[in-house]
Amino acid sequence: MKREARVxxxxxxxxxxxxxxxxxxxxDGLAISFESCEGLCRRLGHKGFLDEIRYYIGDCNCGLALMPGPQEKLGWAIAFAEDIVNSLARARDLLGE
Known part of the structure; x- marks a missing residue:
């Protein structure tokens, strides 16, 4: 994987x-969707990121190739995404939505 590749x-x-x-x-960017992976991929496309992303790791693939090599390299990003989604889910639960 090239060092400049977006994931x-x-x-x-x-x-x-x-x-x-x-x-x-x-x-480089962040997107949030309440419409599962399909909505997230649409949102990333709308923001112009899908044309620049080469690989994926995690729950949504958006038609991209799985990141080659050890995913532990981006363990910090996986943990960050999980923290964000868990915080948003807790906030939504507290607001009763």
Whole structure:
């Protein structure tokens, strides 16, 4: 995998999905959907990221190739996406929606 390749890191909890676009050790973008992976992929396309993302890891593939090599390299991003989706789910539960 090239160092400059962008990777979609996603986590879902029910219909709530969070996608983080990462390159190396930085975050290039973030998208959130309450319409599962399909909605997340649409949102990433609307923001213009899908044309620039090469690989994915996580719950949503958006038609991308699975990231080659050890996924532990992006363990920080997987944990970050999971923290965001869990926080949003708790907030939604607290608001009763």
């Amino acid at each position: 979609l890191v996603s986590k879902c909890r029910g219909q709530l999905c969070v996608g983080i676009v990462v390159r190396l050790n930085s975050v």
